[in-house]
Amino acid sequence: MSLNRRILEWRDQRVWVVGASSGIGEALAMALLTRGARVALSARRAGELERLAAAHGAQALAVPLDVTDAAAVLPALRRVVSAWGGVDLVVLCSGAHQPVRAWDLDAADARRLVDVNINGVINCLAPVINQLLQQGAGGVAVVSSVAGYGGLPTALVYGATKAALINLSETLYLDLAPRGIGVYVINPGFVKTPLTDRNTFAMPALISVEAAATAIIAGFARGDFEIHFPKRFTLWLKLLRLLPYRWYFALVHKGTGL
Numbered sequence: 327m328s329l330n331r332r333i334l335e336w337r338d339q340r341v342w343v344v345g346a347s348s349g350i351g352e353a354l355a356m357a358l359l360t361r362g363a364r365v366a367l368s369a370r371r372a373g374e375l376e377r378l379a380a381a382h383g384a385q386a387l388a389v390p391l392d393v394t395d396a397a398a399v400l401p402a403l404r405r406v407v408s409a410w411g412g413v414d415l416v417v418l419c420s421g422a423h424q425p426v427r428a429w430d431l432d433a434a435d436a437r438r439l440v441d442v443n444i445n446g447v448i449n450c451l452a453p454v455i456n457q458l459l460q461q462g463a464g465g466v467a468v469v470s471s472v473a474g475y476g477g478l479p480t481a482l483v484y485g486a487t488k489a490a491l492i493n494l495s496e497t498l499y500l501d502l503a504p505r506g507i508g509v510y511v512i513n514p515g516f517v518k519t520p521l522t523d524r525n526t527f528a529m530p531a532l533i534s535v536e537a538a539a540t541a542i543i544a545g546f547a548r549g550d551f552e553i554h555f556p557k558r559f560t561l562w563l564k565l566l567r568l569l570p571y572r573w574y575f576a577l578v579h580k581g582t583g584l
């Protein structure tokens with residue numbers, strides 16, 4: 327039995343994608359528009375959002391938003407709800423990444439990552455949950471990462487923010503699923519985007535944004551709680567996580583060369 331409502335038909339679904347100006351969020355928004363959903367696109371770069379929405383007429387709505395500005399979220403959500411009378415699925419995909427080793431840790435840089443990746447998601451969740459509970463239907467998806475499964479070199483702060491989002495999503499599911507609200511956590515492996523373009527190491531099982539969007543849509547169709555991909559990479563990481571730390575640390579050093 328699936329843990330969430332299976333989303334098989336996207337026609338007329340009202341979806342809000344936060345972090346839709348590039349990368350995975352953009353590709354997902356475009357794939358959902360192609361399948362007939364109405365999609366509101368949010369991120370900071372208003373020009374990019376307008377450009378993406380322009381090609382889809384009334385089916386798409388550009389709603390600029392900086393998720394670190396907590397007071398700006400409710401007005402943005404109200405724009406989506408007043409345009410369409412409600413929202414069926416909210417995908418929180420905004421995020422930032424800064425590769426860092428232990429000896430380069432900078433507290434101000436770390437705070438910026440925490441602010442976008444954790445506080446930004448929480449800023450969005452509070453009004454979104456309220457809206458979904460008022461509707462008595464709908465779902466929310468949090469984009470985390472396999473970097474949240476366990477400690478990995480260069481993911482010093484990023485991995486911690488993503489571990490927090492996985493934990494947060496589990497607790498959201500426990501609270502909201504019994505009330506008929508869907509909760510999904512999306513854990514991608516490596517996807518080629520501006521965010522990963524700054525990685526200097528060879529990324530195993532790297533996939534395109536289009537493949538990531540297809541995998542996410544397949545996960546919604548199965549009604550999965552955790553949507554993780556590509557499986558040839560994520561299943562190994564899950565297995566690694568089950569090992570005693572002595573083996574985990576040795577295999578991560580060996581696998582990454584770091």
Ligand SMILES: NC(=O)c1ccc[n+]([C@@H]2O[C@H](COP(=O)([O-])OP(=O)(O)OC[C@H]3O[C@@H](n4cnc5c(N)ncnc54)[C@H](OP(=O)(O)O)[C@@H]3O)[C@@H](O)[C@H]2O)c1
Binds near residue numbers: 374392393513516
């Ligand atoms: N690429 C991967 O391999 C990978 C793997 C696992 C997880 N992820 C996660 O997937 C998500 C998308 O990342 P991506 O790889 O597609 O990178 P990306 O192309 O850099 O996309 C990041 C998105 O977040 C938005 N964003 C950043 N800061 C924001 C803010 N303060 N307020 C609102 N929007 C903001 C960006 O738009 P603006 O700059 O216009 O605001 C952009 O639309 C992130 O949460 C990332 O951690 C990515």
